[in-house]
Amino acid sequence: MCLPEARPPAQTLNPLQALLQGEQGIGPLARLPEPGPEAGNGPQRRLKLWDLEEKLHCPVIGTCISMAELDKLARKLGFGHRQNTGNREFSLHVEAVGHSRQRNSVAEGLQRYLDRKYHAWVERFAKHKTDAQVRAQWQDCLLRGEVAGPLWAVCTHKAASASTRQLAYEDIHMLSHQIGAGQAADAHRLQYLEQEHARLQAEHKRQEQARLAESTALQRELAQARARLLQQDAQLQTMEALQARLERFESGTAMVEMGQRLMQLQDSHDKLSAITRRMWELERNLKDAREEATRIAQERDEALTEREALEQLLHALDPQERMCMEAGSEACAGCENALSSRCILYVGGRASLMAQYRQLADRLGITLIHHDGGQEESLSRLPELIRGADVVLCPTDKISHNAYYHVKAHCKRVGKPCLFYKGGGVSGFAVAMARLSRGEFSLSSPRLGMETDA
Structure with missing residues (x-):
């Protein structure tokens, strides 16, 4: 109850x-x-x-x-x-x-x-x-x-x-x-x-602490035993693998397999060497073909550029100028549409193209004076030639630095108009002549028009 x-x-x-x-x-x-x-x-x-x-x-x-x-x-x-x-x-x-x-x-x-x-x-x-x-x-x-x-x-x-x-x-x-x-x-x-x-609680707490410490120690020992067991298992597996390899070596099976493998590697090496030699040969041929294609493309581009420049020059002239060009330089000399610059000093350029430069200049009724830019001729003649010419024409990619600075300095000193341009070929010369006909200059005299960069 x-x-x-x-x-x-x-x-x-x-x-x-x-x-x-x-x-x-x-x-x-x-x-x-x-x-x-x-x-x-x-x-x-x-x-x-x-x-x-x-x-x-x-x-x-x-x-x-x-x-x-x-x-x-x-x-x-x-x-x-x-x-x-x-x-x-x-x-x-x-x-x-x-x-x-x-x-x-x-x-x-x-x-x-x-x-x-x-x-x-x-x-x-x-x-x-x-x-x-x-x-x-x-x-x-x-x-x-x-x-x-x-x-x-x-x-x-x-x-x-x-x-x-x-x-x-x-x-x-x-x-x-x-x-x-x-x-x-x-x-x-x-x-x-x-x-x-209270006494039982204290005793229980003490026993619980002792049990916890004992349990911790046992768990630590168990973890160590497990680690040793895993290590022993790994060692046992390694020993078994080594034992298997040793048996294969002792029976000669491993040597036979190694010989077969070596022969396969040798065959693969020979095939790879042949392929490598063939690849190098193809690479050399490809390089030569690319260089040849590049050279042909450059020649083609230069030819196209020259043709376009010449066509532009012909189209830039009016019908009367084309008639003068067709009639020859003597008929064009007294024409009012002819270039005002009757004498042009050409410094540098390609010596092998001078005949073509002169032929084009003659068709335009222009007297062309040439100086090779110090290759064979002395630079001391430049001041006299610059003073005797109406305009100075200079391809910057076909002239030495010394000659370039001489031409620029003398033209500034005497106030002579000068045109610097890139392109030493016939097409570049034709484009430069077309620019001269439009009054474009890199260095101009005080009595001429605005100065223009090359």
Whole structure:
């Protein structure tokens, strides 16, 4: 059988408290109050806290409300402010019992709290319609150690008679004596058990630490054993492989395989060498073919460039100029459309193309003077030739640096117009002549037009 929950000594009902509250007949030999008109059938509604007999207020308040709950209710409902030099819990209990004797705000607040706290028990007891059922349910709860909720449900049940409530009162009263008598022994027993519990906890902690240390050591040893086992397995596999190779060498199988493999490698090497030689030969042929193609393409490009330059030069001249060119240089000499530069000094260029340069210049009615740029002729003749020419023409890619700077310096000194251009071929010469016909110069005299870069 489960015992009811233990309460502080201040909540235990004793004869002194009963006398302070003005109760009568608290012992088992006390005389029961005379049954009223409701003794047979009980009240027609649930009783309120203030409707109970005065002797029931003390066990109800002390059993159904803990001291922590009573302290909160006192602050909320506004009681418990009386000055008392004794036990405050006892004072709160006595004051709450006093307020419960009649209907007031404190009693109503306690009533609401008890109904809310023990709503489940009130609903469970409400299913019983007779006093005998209520009494049997109370005794069953008492055997199970369930006291607080059933006490409130029995005391306020509308079918419970005065004798049933008296029975509940007597049971609670005797239970309080039993609890008070065994409280000291329980306290000593509890202290001993707490000490024993602390000792066992310390012992358990020490054993747990020792077990943990032992487990850690065992795990470390197990890991080392596993590592050694893996190492031994690897060594065993290596030894087995070496043993297999040794057996193959001893039986001659490995030597035969190595010879076959060597022959295959030799065949592959011979084939690769032949392919390599063929590849080098093809690369040389391809290189020669590319060089030949490049040379042919350059010649083709030069020929195309010369043709285009000549065509541009012919198209640049008007019909009258073409007629003059077709008539010859003597007929064109007195034409007003002929080039104003009658004498041109050509410095540098290709000596092998001079005949073609002169032929083109003659067709245009121009006297062409040539200086090789210091290859065979002296550069000291340049100032005299520059002064005697109308225009100086100089291909920059077919002349030395020394000759280039001599030509540029003398042309600036005497104010002679000069055209520097790239392209020493016939096409370049033709383009340069076309530029001269348009009045384009790299260095111009003060009386000529704007200076133009090559």
